[in-house]
Amino acid sequence: MTVAPDYSEKIPNNVDLREDRRLQRALESWQPNFLSWWESMGPSLATRDVYLRTAVNVGREGWAHFAHVPMRDYRWGIFLAERDPGRLVGFGEHKGEPAWQQVPGEYRADLRRLIVIQGDTEPASVEQQRNLGATAPSLYDLRNLFQVNVEEGRHLWAMVYLLHAYFGRDGREEAEELLHRNSGSEDSPRILGAFNEETPDWLSFFMFTYFTDRDGKYQLGTLKESAFDPLSRTCEFMLKEEAHHMMVGTTGVDRVVERTAQLMVENDTDDVAGSGAIPLSVIQRYLNFHYSVSLDLFGGETSTNVANYYTAGLKGRWNEDRRRDDHKLTGDGMMVDALVDGQIGQAEVAALTGLNTDLRREYIADCTTGVNRWNKILESAGLPHRLALPHIAFNRKVGAFAGIEVAPDGELLTADQWQARRGEWLPTDVDKTYVTSLMQPVYERGRIASWIAPPRNGINGQPFDYDYVHLG
Ligand SMILES: [Fe+2]
């Protein structure tokens, strides 16, 4: 049930776009707007070409093609995972009915909203990362940054396709808005808080791709379950690309920790700033920041909207089909984090309204594996130091803990105590200035900046000293 991808078209696709001239024309008229957005808000470093992966198919094998391409000529295409003609809705009140190939009128506004929120994050991250090319620690890292950027651009295409194909005029208007809102803009910021934060340096970039992009992975996982089949198939394919973004974050932090550990051992000191590396205490503060703002992305502990989305079949749970329950949850309860008499505690709520908490817990468990991995690096270097995820209530701006101040170990603080000590736990101006001072570009093949270890493997079987990027 899949159409062979057509690369002779202006817009590569496997959705048989040429059979729908109206839709094709609408997308072709959005394309120049996308390109001018990319020119003005995308990567600012001039390059001749970059060794990029381009999605060319959706099958298990050979779905991507690697080559040096000028970024402006990247073939942003529309790819949906193969259709399963027998697919049934897996949860909610429509469980067991055939998956929807069209948007039911009663869910139109909610589905559009979900697609717009997801779509808004994709170009936002490109905007946040636009100046990082100027300070890349190696050509390998520079290439990975651009790979993430072009794929976030493709994810925008994925959402815009759905808006154009299934939501008529409103959808087309929303697609325009996705290019008009900008990360950090005073007048028209991006929808979610973490996507208006800066990504000013590469430590932030690795933390962002580890923690914030990982939120994206979990959101896509819930939309992959959607009864609206085109959305499900789109997200399934996006998750395939997302795996590379996760790898960039995970191994990026690995390599920073590895370099720091190496210098701590060599020089027998915690203070590696003198040798051009990033002290563990600074890494911990960056981690605290990115983790806590990413927790906020999952929303409040309870949400009736999300309960309604689930019941309607719009948005499922992470790994819905592996859950051993009735996939309706109507009579079930669960415990969620809550403020109880001013103290951090738990409260019982209907399972349906607690679904944000359920997703956040899955995400936290995943984040724990990253920290364990980084601690293994410290351990094998023979160091007693360890990194840790801060307490769930630390530095929260959304949900039950938004109104309180909490230390990374979970201790409740007064506002004064928080003010006095926050510099121990969140990146300070001194930290940021120091990290920024390390951000000197290294563009020679096979060389790398002082603050990070080289990767264990290159891209697509190429060595680390490959000419991943030709500068312009
Ligand atoms: Fe994405």
Ligand SMILES: [Fe+2]
């Ligand atoms: Fe991503």
